[in-house]
Amino acid sequence: GDSVTQMEGPVTLSEEAFLTINCTYTATGYPSLFWYVQYPGEGLQLLLKATKADDKGSNKGFEATYRKETTSFHLEKGSVQVSDSAVYFCALSDRSTLGRLYFGRGTQLTVWP
Amino acid sequence: NAGVMQNPRHLVRRRGQEARLRCSPMKGHSHVYWYRQLPEEGLKFMVYLQKENIIDESGMPKERFSAEFPKEGPSILRIQQVVRGDSAAYFCASSPARDEQFFGPGTRLTVL
Numbered sequence: 100g101d102s103v104t105q106m107e108g109p110v111t112l113s114e115e116a117f118l119t120i121n122c123t124y125t126a127t128g129y130p131s132l133f134w135y136v137q138y139p140g141e142g143l144q145l146l147l148k149a150t151k152a153d154d155k156g157s158n159k160g161f162e163a164t165y166r167k168e169t170t171s172f173h174l175e176k177g178s179v180q181v182s183d184s185a186v187y188f189c190a191l192s193d194r195s196t197l198g199r200l201y202f203g204r205g206t207q208l209t210v211w212p
Numbered sequence: 213n214a215g216v217m218q219n220p221r222h223l224v225r226r227r228g229q230e231a232r233l234r235c236s237p238m239k240g241h242s243h244v245y246w247y248r249q250l251p252e253e254g255l256k257f258m259v260y261l262q263k264e265n266i267i268d269e270s271g272m273p274k275e276r277f278s279a280e281f282p283k284e285g286p287s288i289l290r291i292q293q294v295v296r297g298d299s300a301a302y303f304c305a306s307s308p309a310r311d312e313q314f315f316g317p318g319t320r321l322t323v324l
Binding site: 105135141142144145148192196197198200203204 | 216218243245247252253254255256257260267303305307309311312313314315316317318
């Protein structure tokens with residue numbers, strides 16, 4: 100079945116450091132891939148997405164490239180800010196499973212000034 | 213356009229009571245998904261509904277849990293005879309089609 104494996108946290112970085120959060124997936128079809136962000140006490144917000152191989156999703160300085168050959172969708176940001184502190188979830192959606200989202204366990208990111 | 217609304221935001225119940233969680237989708241969205249987030253875990257799919265129909269309930273526990281999305285009004289997730297293991301955050305998401313999902317702020321259920 101479909102699943103997402105995400106880098107375990109927590110991740111602690113200094114401001115302006117480079118961020119990578121690894122995400123790999125297993126899917127029987129041709130999934131769309133997503134990164135969601137959850138701030139404390141809030142719901143999930145879509146950060147970026149990619150719907151086919153080699154697509155790059157980007158938003159707010161974050162990027163992730165859909166790599167079919169390595170079944171990966173790693174999240175990167177060149178220079179993190181304190182305000183980026185949150186939990187990040189990698190997810191996939193497959194039309195064959197009626198659009199439901201499969202989530203990774205989440206990675207807690209803390210950025211120190 | 214208001215976002216997805218969920219209420220209550222926090223709900224405390226004693227073991228054996230019933231919990232009712234409400235979700236009002238974004239205007240124009242007829243697809244609703246419910247997810248549960250246990251502590252230190254990612255979200256797990258529970259049920260997918262369209263107006264007046266349950267499309268996929270494969271993630272719902274077989275007993276005590278039910279969901280509906282009536283023609284008028286919000287979607288309701290109902291948990292009967294709650295137990296401590298039901299304590300979690302419950303999120304709903306709405307979508308105009310089987311596409312991008314927009315999440316509500318969640319209901320945090322605590323069972324005493």
